Amino acid sequence: MQLRVFIIIAIVLCSYLNAQKKPSYLFFEINNNKTKVFAHNKLGCPTHVKVLHNTTKSLKSYNVKAYEKKNILSFDGKDTITFLKDYQFKMRYGPVKYISNYDTLYNYALPFLKGKRYKIIQGHNTKFTHNGLSKYAIDFRMNVGQTICAMRDGVVVGLKKDSNKGGRNKKYRSDGNYILLYHEDGLFTQYIHLKKNGVLVKNGDSVKKNQPIGYSGNTGYSTEPHLHFGVFKITKEGFTSIPYLLDSIPSKKYRKGKYAYKR
Structure with missing residues (x-):
């Protein structure tokens, strides 16, 4: 019985941790009680990061240049697990405003x-x-x-x-x-x-x-x-x-x- 309870707890805990898993392109810098959230674009092309707040449903997008490490958000405190629970992040190819002019004669x-x-x-x-x-x-x-x-x-x-x-x-x-x-x-x-x-x-x-x-x-x-x-x-x-x-x-x-x- 104890083993069964332990397994159930482990499964629930793993599910919770996976739900809060930090995207590989995000990292945190903590100074005193202030935490900065950075997006690191490791690609040789521009990208943008879409940030959705799960409660307010507010959506913001941030341009991140090729190979740039950009501070996109900051918050008070060090509770990064709760922070990740509150937000969804998606990195996409290209800038927020997509190009309309390109070399059509190349x-x-x-x-x-x-x-x-x-x-x-x-x-x-x-x-x-x-x-x-x-x-x-x-x-x-x-x-x-x-x-x-x-x-x-x-x-x-x-x-x-x-x-x-x-x-x-x-x-x-x-x-x-x-x-x-x-x-x-x-x-x-x-x-x-x-x-x-x-x-x-x-x-x-x-x-x-x-x-x-x-x-x-x-x-x-x-x-x-x-x-x-x-x-x-x-x-x-x-x-x-x-x-x-x-x-x-x-x-x-x-x-x-x-x-x-x-x-």
Whole structure:
């Protein structure tokens, strides 16, 4: 009986502590009886932190520059557990006011090696997966292990490399290995379905246009080995794909069944 009670108490305590778990990007500085709350953006792109008070439902947002440690809140006392219980925090890509102007004439490179040729298996605005926020993505059929290159100079701000899961079921959507690059005009490029351990870069790395950054695969929600990629801006809905120039050709002209050759 005592053991059972102990187990129940332990479960309740663990649940409580997990509920109050501090986000990894937050840290506290305590001086006398004053506590300052800092948000540390460890990414090479701007972010913003949304802060919701659970009682008043007041919502505030704070811009945090790349690699910045910013004091976003202060409170009297040292009770950080109660503080975390009273607030919810979410860090998001991009500034509070999302960019509206960017380089629409930038000429992106094809995301593979010179001398290579790949067939397009899905272009813009398809009913299968290129719709909604991803409607301007492009898919190239690639055998597993083909070299993927950066389409533009940028900084690595996100990646996944440890998955070996994939298939036609949507349950695999979050299992795709990927690389996310941030670019100087506030846009992002993303490269998805990479092979397990097929990422050649680390978060924070600066990369050059045409630099090899990974290897193609078949992870995530994928019907066959291929590379899914696109150019994205940040809106209130999140990542939203946009049309772009790819090897001097408007991306809308990359249609299913055609080939792209990198000279």
